[in-house]
Amino acid sequence: xxxxxxxxxxxxxxxxxxxxxxxxxxxxxxxxxxxxxxxxxxxxxxxxxxxxxxxxxxxxxxxxxxxxxxxxxxxxxxxxxxxxxxxxxxxxxxxxxxxxxxxxxxxxxxxxxxxxxxxxxxxxxxxxxxxxxxxxxxxxxxxxxxxxxxxxxxxxxxxxxxxxxxxxxxxxxxxxxxxxxxxxxxxxxxxxxxxxxxxxxxxxxxxxxxxxxxxxxxxxxxxxxxxxxxxxxxxxxxxxxxxxxxxxxxxxxxxxxxxxxxxxxxxxxxxxxxxxxxxxxxxxxxxxxxxxxxxxxxxxxxxxxxxxxxxxxxxxxxxxxxxxxxxxxxxxxxxxxxxxxxxxxxxxxxxxxxxxxxxxxxxxxxxxxxxxxxxxxxxxxxxxxxxxxxxxxxxxxxxxxxxxxxxxxxxxxxxxxxxxxxxxxxxxxxxxxxxxxxxxxxxxxxxxxxxxxxxxxxxxxxxxxxxxxxxxxxxxxxxxxxxxxxxxxxxxxxxxxxxxxxxxxxxxxxxxxxxxxxxxxxxxxxxxxxxxxxxxxxxxxxxxxxxxxxxxxxxxxxxxxxxxxxxxxxxxxxx
Amino acid sequence: xxxxxxxxxxxxxxxxxxxxxxxxxxxxxxxxxxxxxxxxxxxxxxxxxxxxxxxxxxxxxxxxxxxxxxxxxxxxxxxxxxxxxxxxxxxxxxxxxxxxxxxxxxxxxxxxxxxx
Amino acid sequence: xxxxxxxxxxxxxxxxxxxxxxxxxxxxxxxxxxxxxxxxxxxxxxxxxxxxxxxxxxxxxxxxxxxxxxxxxxxxxxxxxxxxxxxxxxxxxxxxxxxxxxxxxxxxxxxxxxxxxxxxxxxxxxxxxxxxxxxxxxxx
Numbered sequence: 001x002x003x004x005x006x007x008x009x010x011x012x013x014x015x016x017x018x019x020x021x022x023x024x025x026x027x028x029x030x031x032x033x034x035x036x037x038x039x040x041x042x043x044x045x046x047x048x049x050x051x052x053x054x055x056x057x058x059x060x061x062x063x064x065x066x067x068x069x070x071x072x073x074x075x076x077x078x079x080x081x082x083x084x085x086x087x088x089x090x091x092x093x094x095x096x097x098x099x100x101x102x103x104x105x106x107x108x109x110x111x112x113x114x115x116x117x118x119x120x121x122x123x124x125x126x127x128x129x130x131x132x133x134x135x136x137x138x139x140x141x142x143x144x145x146x147x148x149x150x151x152x153x154x155x156x157x158x159x160x161x162x163x164x165x166x167x168x169x170x171x172x173x174x175x176x177x178x179x180x181x182x183x184x185x186x187x188x189x190x191x192x193x194x195x196x197x198x199x200x201x202x203x204x205x206x207x208x209x210x211x212x213x214x215x216x217x218x219x220x221x222x223x224x225x226x227x228x229x230x231x232x233x234x235x236x237x238x239x240x241x242x243x244x245x246x247x248x249x250x251x252x253x254x255x256x257x258x259x260x261x262x263x264x265x266x267x268x269x270x271x272x273x274x275x276x277x278x279x280x281x282x283x284x285x286x287x288x289x290x291x292x293x294x295x296x297x298x299x300x301x302x303x304x305x306x307x308x309x310x311x312x313x314x315x316x317x318x319x320x321x322x323x324x325x326x327x328x329x330x331x332x333x334x335x336x337x338x339x340x341x342x343x344x345x346x347x348x349x350x351x352x353x354x355x356x357x358x359x360x361x362x363x364x365x366x367x368x369x370x371x372x373x374x375x376x377x378x379x380x381x382x383x384x385x386x387x388x389x390x391x392x393x394x395x396x397x398x399x400x401x402x403x404x405x406x407x408x409x410x411x412x413x414x415x416x417x418x419x420x421x422x423x424x425x426x427x428x429x430x431x432x433x434x435x436x437x438x439x440x441x442x443x444x445x446x447x448x449x450x451x452x453x454x455x456x457x458x459x460x461x462x463x464x465x466x467x468x469x470x471x472x473x474x475x476x477x478x479x480x481x482x483x484x485x486x487x488x489x490x491x492x493x494x495x496x497x498x499x500x501x502x503x504x505x506x507x508x509x510x511x512x513x514x515x516x517x518x519x520x521x522x523x524x525x526x527x528x529x530x531x532x533x534x535x536x537x538x539x540x541x542x543x544x545x546x547x548x549x550x551x552x553x554x555x556x557x558x559x560x561x562x563x564x565x566x567x568x569x570x571x572x573x574x575x
Numbered sequence: 576x577x578x579x580x581x582x583x584x585x586x587x588x589x590x591x592x593x594x595x596x597x598x599x600x601x602x603x604x605x606x607x608x609x610x611x612x613x614x615x616x617x618x619x620x621x622x623x624x625x626x627x628x629x630x631x632x633x634x635x636x637x638x639x640x641x642x643x644x645x646x647x648x649x650x651x652x653x654x655x656x657x658x659x660x661x662x663x664x665x666x667x668x669x670x671x672x673x674x675x676x677x678x679x680x681x682x683x684x685x686x687x688x689x690x691x
Numbered sequence: 692x693x694x695x696x697x698x699x700x701x702x703x704x705x706x707x708x709x710x711x712x713x714x715x716x717x718x719x720x721x722x723x724x725x726x727x728x729x730x731x732x733x734x735x736x737x738x739x740x741x742x743x744x745x746x747x748x749x750x751x752x753x754x755x756x757x758x759x760x761x762x763x764x765x766x767x768x769x770x771x772x773x774x775x776x777x778x779x780x781x782x783x784x785x786x787x788x789x790x791x792x793x794x795x796x797x798x799x800x801x802x803x804x805x806x807x808x809x810x811x812x813x814x815x816x817x818x819x820x821x822x823x824x825x826x827x828x829x830x831x
Contacts, residue, residue, distance in 0.1 A: 023765060064787040
């Protein structure tokens with residue numbers, strides 16, 4: 001039973017090492033000691049798999065205080081999978097952070113606090129502890145984004161801070177309304193009370209204040225998950241953070257808050273939000289991809305793709321069909337894998353060449369072919385090319401959405417994703433430099449010629465190869481993995497009061513995924529993506545891209561979006 | 576009446592964050608909005624009873640004690656708010672040292688190079 | 692800090708010890724009456740900050756070196772974790788009371804909460820004053 005508490009406590013022990021390293025003479029030693037607790041965490045998770053797989057929930061009451069009074073952690077299927085995802089990405093990011101010696105042990109202090117906070121978000125069973133853990137995650141994230149103390153990093157961190165604090169105030173207001181109506185904060189108790197009040201279908205949804213509470217909670221979490229009216233902090237924060245931090249922020253931090261939102265929406269049986277989520281997801285994915293296409297900064301482009309891919313996840317969950325949870329979750333996991341990989345390699349490329357602009361940066365393919373190959377694996381995965389994992393999970397999302405008109409938007413998004421990754425791949429492979437209108441670099445200052453490209457370091461290769469292999473393997477074994485996910489998620493969904501029963505998928509072999517129709521569709525996407533890419537590089541395309549790029553919402557406008565978003569969620573409840 | 580008053584404080588705080596360009600004042604407005612939420616909880620808690628929730632032999636019988644949970648929660652929320660404020664001020668201080676201004680619009684224009 | 696009057700100087704020096712005592716009172720009686728580790732720690736820290744504003748950061752650093760604040764913060768963080776894990780070792784769970792309760796007259800004495808309060812008080816006092824000292828110190 002203690003294993004659940006240790007999942008939260010162990011990263012804190014690690015962070016203590018990071019703090020001690022600031023005072024001690026050997027900061028390097030303490031930095032390594034700080035990340036070591038990830039190993040026993042992985043072991044604990046592996047040990048608890050059989051129990052979780054059997055459908056049982058491992059609960060742990062902090063300090064021995066039971067459910068309505070104390071803080072109780074629950075390790076169910078959903079929490080287990082998210083926890084594993086956090087540990088996997090954290091290991092890769094920590095190894096990558098050792099690659100640059102500039103990060104002192106205080107960096108690892110904040111990294112471990114971030115990981116601990118995320119573990120609390122996925123494990124906690126009551127909404128106030130959820131608020132506290134959100135704030136722990138956020139505080140660590142603000143510091144990490146500003147860690148290099150560049151101007152852009154500081155301002156991005158401040159922008160994130162102001163937006164997400166306003167968001168969390170709405171969340172806290174939602175918590176207040178829930179507490180006023182139910183007199184409890186524990187999700188399990190709310191669930192029981194709700195069913196006592198005559199079933200989730202009518203008992204809960206008629207209360208106006210609960211509608212408003214759900215809207216407020218969704219707005220608060222929406223800022224953390226960055227779907228469209230609330231996304232504006234993400235491109236800056238993820239683009240100007242230190243590279244490993246971008247990887248972990250895009251990889252897990254935005255997903256973890258979304259998983260918390262699924263739990264809340266289910267428990268408060270806010271099934272009426274599903275259609276809104278579906279459309280927000282579809283619109284998010286397509287708008288973000290248009291923005292991404294217009295970017296010329298490598299990391300900003302990747303950051304916009306994080307928003308776009310979260311749109312897929314949101315749309316899949318919002319579709320509320322029997323496979324939607326499995327589809328959404330697999331896409332979230334796969335996105336975590338390939339986006340961390342892309343951020344780590346792109347960050348290393350920027351560190352090597354010292355150039356963020358993808359049109360001016362020299363390709364690193366010749367200097368570090370392994371990194372280039374890893375980047376291509378990530379790019380192929382995110383564009384949904386078989387046999388990588390993005391293909392599999394995008395097909396699953398398609399199945400989950402069924403014939404919904406929102407799927408059309410996602411198909412267009414796929415074309416945009418393809419195009420922008422053809423565009424961004426020029427930072428690793430010179431093959432894509434077909435455009436003759438590229439800014440000609442004089443040979444004397446071309447870093448490739450003068451040899452100014454810094455070495456990549458060998459340590460970065462481990463996380464890159466590790467994540468690239470995971471992308472490939474989770475693509476090859478996608479059907480059995482999907483079955484595994486649904487096996488774990490179904491009991492958790494049932495317990496939380498999911499609006500639809502989660503179908504346990506059967507591993508139908510690879511054949512079910514690689515139908516010829518789907519392969520033809522993929523080929524069409526590739527061709528259309530290439531055409532779109534050429535189109536963006538034509539003079540009118542460049543002009544449009546430039547004007548899109550200039551829509552950089554200032555803080556003031558952004559906060560107005562916010563109020564609009566809250567109104568949208570609240571209105572949808574009444575209709 | 577009190578509820579509307581607290582809601583007004585919250586709205587004023589949010590308005591301040593949106594409308595005032597001075598970064599320090601934005602943080603103050605954020606704290607005001609945060610306090611409004613805290614007052615929501617504490618005021619609700621204070622309505623639930625009339626005496627301190629202490630289990631002692633000489634507690635007056637028949638008088639309902641207040642619900643201690645909202646106060647305990649808000650203590651945590653206050654601590655979190657203090658952390659956020661401290662961090663925000665530290666960030667603003669750094670930005671101020673570099674740009675010599677607290678105007679959010681000026682700093683944003685300079686950092687994101689909006690005038691290109 | 693150029694136009695400083697004697698009034699500020701004298702008032703700060705006379706006021707600070709009282710703030711320390713009041714902070715200590717809040718920390719040590721937190722388990723029985725309103726107060727507690729965080730509140731008491733903040734009061735102690737504000738005493739230190741008052742000294743730093745009225746005199747200077749250097750004057751405070753002469754009194755207590757900044758490094759000692761950092762050491763105190765790290766140590767108390769470690770001790771808090773140790774107390775928490777002690778609960779697991781004792782078989783009661785993380786942060787569970789493994790010391791047991793005593794009694795002061797009619798009131799129960801929560802020794803465990805008392806210990807936690809003192810640790811948290813020390814940590815908050817050290818941490819909060821450290822933040823402010825670093826910010827003030829950057830002026831130099």
